[in-house]
Amino acid sequence: MVKVGVVGYGTIGQRLADGVALQKDMELIGIADVAPTLPVLALKEKGMPYNFYLALSENKEKLEKFGIPISGNLEDLIKKCDIILDATNAGIGAKNKKLYEKYGKKAIFQGGEKTEIADVFFHGYANFEKGLGKQFLKLTSCNTTGLIRTVDALDREIGIDNVIITIVRRVADPGDYHRGLTNALKVDKVPNHQAVDLMLVMPHVKATGTLVHTPVTHGHFITVAAKPKKTVTKEAVVEIFKKHPRIRVVKIEDGFLGNASIFKFGRDLGHPRGDLYEVFTWEETITVFDDRIIYSIHIPQESVTIPETIDGIRAAMKMQLDRLEAVSLTNKYLNIKNINY
Structure with missing residues (x-):
């Protein structure tokens, strides 16, 4: 023990x-x-x-x-x-x-x-x-943890050459006051640290991306454009994500409209503090566009x-x-x- x-x-x-x-x-x-x-x-x-x-x-x-x-x-x-x-x-x-x-x-x-x-x-x-x-x-970090879950899942199945990520970052945890009361977006320089950190853990994958701080508290939102090493369909990507225990595939049409819906879902499940260990991706955001896999994920930053x-x-x-x-x-x-x- x-x-x-x-x-x-x-x-x-x-x-x-x-x-x-x-x-x-x-x-x-x-x-x-x-x-x-x-x-x-x-x-x-x-x-x-x-x-x-x-x-x-x-x-x-x-x-x-x-x-x-x-x-x-x-x-x-x-x-x-x-x-x-x-x-x-x-x-x-x-x-x-x-x-x-x-x-x-x-x-x-x-x-x-x-x-x-x-x-x-x-x-x-x-x-x-x-x-x-x-x-x-x-x-x-919380963002990098969830991001790597998805990139690693794809990389092990089909190989990933590089990723471009856009992060809409919650400004503070629920209950925090140190950020003050704000009505603004704040932009970080490229590349964001999540892209740099991904390359430290997965050095064979090139990454870059932008980050925008936004005055919300219930989770981060990430959009990923990943370049696979071989041709893949949307359906195959969905199945790869569904097989991963720490990734949940949900649908907008089922009521998962955004970060607040997912936070409420955790509370409705009766989880302590409303915590969710998984990252969530919306099936409607998963697509294959030219040579890129595009998808969006929600990061429950307090528990991921x-x-x-x-x-x-x-x-x-x-x-x-x-x-x-x-x-x-x-x-x-x-x-x-x-x-x-």
């Missing part, structure tokens, strides 16, 4: 803790954070199902004020674990890495950290083997990286050596059912 700790109990950390707790071959030792944040207070109201470790000792009185039991400090958690999932704010993980090295522990960092923090820039489906036995892995992070545990700890065996177990325990409409 692999012992796992989660450091940083925010948007991603909450979901990582829940995801690890569902794995039958892993044990969640506890979570660490610095203060009685709203997620920590919610954890208290739920009966403290996870042991809490305080990463900032001067805040002890603040935790005690709310009656939150403290199981120890950050180093206490690290010493008890085989591997740490670091979901802290960008830059904090690099500081924490020194502690992980001090105790000889493995760690997986989220997409906000710089790529050089880790031995491998990791994706469960695209380069699982490169993560085997490594001490430090870094996940791709959770399966690949758990894949990373399996790779780093060498729990499974085979890529498909590893991702299948992650999918099974997360109850990813491979349902399409």
Whole structure:
């Protein structure tokens, strides 16, 4: 049983803790954070199902004020674990890495950290083997994670030469205020980091693309123009996507009108927080135009990286050596059912 700790109990950390707790071959030792944040207070109201470790000792009185039991400090958690999932704010993980090295522990960092923090820039489906036995892995960002799922699925079946991507990026997570109130679009320079990151994980595929920040919170929207290495039909592309457990093919005509429809669908399913682990593609957006495969995908940014992070545990700890065996177990325990409409 692999012992796992989660450091940083925010948007991603909450979901990582829940995801690890569902794995039958892993044990969640506890979570660490610095203060009685709203997620920590919610954890208290739920009966403290996870042991809490305080990463900032001067805040002890603040935790005690709310009656939150403290199981120890950050180093206490690290010493008890085989591997740490670091979901802290960008830059904090690099500081924490020194502690992980001090105790000889493995760690997986989220997409906000710089790529050089880790031995491998990791994706469960695209380069699982490169993560085997490594001490430090870094996940791709939410957009890049979902993008690579689709490009990798096509590449393994028909081969992909290059991709051109356009990203309409949500400006903040639901509940975040740090972006302010805005009524504007903001354009990034070409190429966007998702295209660059895709090439780091899949160096045999050329990629470029644009990114536009938009003042919404429920998911990113990506359009991909992929150049295949052999002729393919729309029907074949649809079937490739339908076979992938972490890609769901839906239809506009069935009521999946956009990001809000998909977010509501997750809540209607009764998923905690309305989370969805899959990326969604609309069948009506999939087409073959001249020498390009065109399709659009929805990225549920709060939860999409959770399966690949758990894949990373399996790779780093060498729990499974085979890529498909590893991702299948992650999918099974997360109850990813491979349902399409």
